[in-house]
Amino acid sequence: MPSTWDLAQLLRWQMEAGADEAILATPVDRFQAVAPVAAAAPPPPAVRPRAAPILSSPAAVNETAQHAAAQAKTLDELRAALDAFDGCALKQTATNLVFGDGNPAARIMFVGEAPGADEDRRGLPFVGVSGQLLDRMLGWIDLNRETFFITNMLFWRPPGNRQPTPGEVAACLPFVERMISLVDPELLVMVGGSSAKSLLGKSEGIKRLRGRWFTYENAFMARPIPATAIYHPAYLLRSPAEKRAAWQDLLAIREKLDGLGESTPEQ
Numbered sequence: 599m600p601s602t603w604d605l606a607q608l609l610r611w612q613m614e615a616g617a618d619e620a621i622l623a624t625p626v627d628r629f630q631a632v633a634p635v636a637a638a639a640p641p642p643p644a645v646r647p648r649a650a651p652i653l654s655s656p657a658a659v660n661e662t663a664q665h666a667a668a669q670a671k672t673l674d675e676l677r678a679a680l681d682a683f684d685g686c687a688l689k690q691t692a693t694n695l696v697f698g699d700g701n702p703a704a705r706i707m708f709v710g711e712a713p714g715a716d717e718d719r720r721g722l723p724f725v726g727v728s729g730q731l732l733d734r735m736l737g738w739i740d741l742n743r744e745t746f747f748i749t750n751m752l753f754w755r756p757p758g759n760r761q762p763t764p765g766e767v768a769a770c771l772p773f774v775e776r777m778i779s780l781v782d783p784e785l786l787v788m789v790g791g792s793s794a795k796s797l798l799g800k801s802e803g804i805k806r807l808r809g810r811w812f813t814y815e816n817a818f819m820a821r822p823i824p825a826t827a828i829y830h831p832a833y834l835l836r837s838p839a840e841k842r843a844a845w846q847d848l849l850a851i852r853e854k855l856d857g858l859g860e861s862t863p864e865q
């Protein structure tokens with residue numbers, strides 16, 4: 599019989615290997631399972647095998663995603679379209695769809711990378727440790743979830759927080775683009791290098807992309823908007839010396855937003 603310490607080690611090893619999700623609807627006691635049983639018990643009714651994605655080729659996935667995203671005329675319809683979308687295998691291991699949070703009528707929108715464990719559990723973006731830092735940072739420039747909208751490049755958590763594959767990013771991209779057009783912000787901010795590279799179509803890293811202004815547009819949008827990139831809060835937690843640059847970026851965002859407000863005619 600392994601000791602409690604051995605079991606803790608074993609669990610840690612499994613988590614580091616990425617096996618950190620309970621994917622059955624009911625818990626299974628593996629120690630009971632090895633005891634001799636006279637006849638195999640029928641599986642509990644709640645446990646059903648998850649359906650495999652029916653879309654196999656990247657072209658089919660892209661076409662389906664583009665079509666589903668284009669059909670959505672509201673954020674609620676977009677969420678329903680994502681719920682029905684089977685082109686991203688991450689959906690099979692995730693607990694929740696992490697759609698977006700904040701004010702859908704906000705003037706500014708943030709796009710991060712991918713949900714982590716806390717986001718997966720709660721179905722909301724940026725609610726873990728790095729999300730809390732991001733909220734504090736944005737608070738410094740007088741922004742909060744009533745004045746911004748936030749989402750990610752991926753709507754489901756990659757198991758063990760592994761790097762998303764290009765196929766997973768491509769499958770979600772039409773939905774992200776449609777979401778940006780439906781929120782219709784005046785300003786877009788990419789949080790971290792991978793969202794900046796994907797949305798801007800650039801190969802440079804975040805150190806080169808942050809602190810600059812770009813023009814962002816996608817096929818769903820009626821007009822181009824200014825966009826910039828900031829360091830991901832998870833990176834700032836590991837590299838606090840970069841907080842100075844992050845502060846400058848936040849001030850530039852505040853200034854840009856205020857300037858856009860001045861040039862927008864009163865309704």
Ligand code: URA
Nearest residue numbers: 710711712713723724
């Ligand atoms: N990191 C992200 O990029 N997004 C989240 O939602 C949480 C952490």
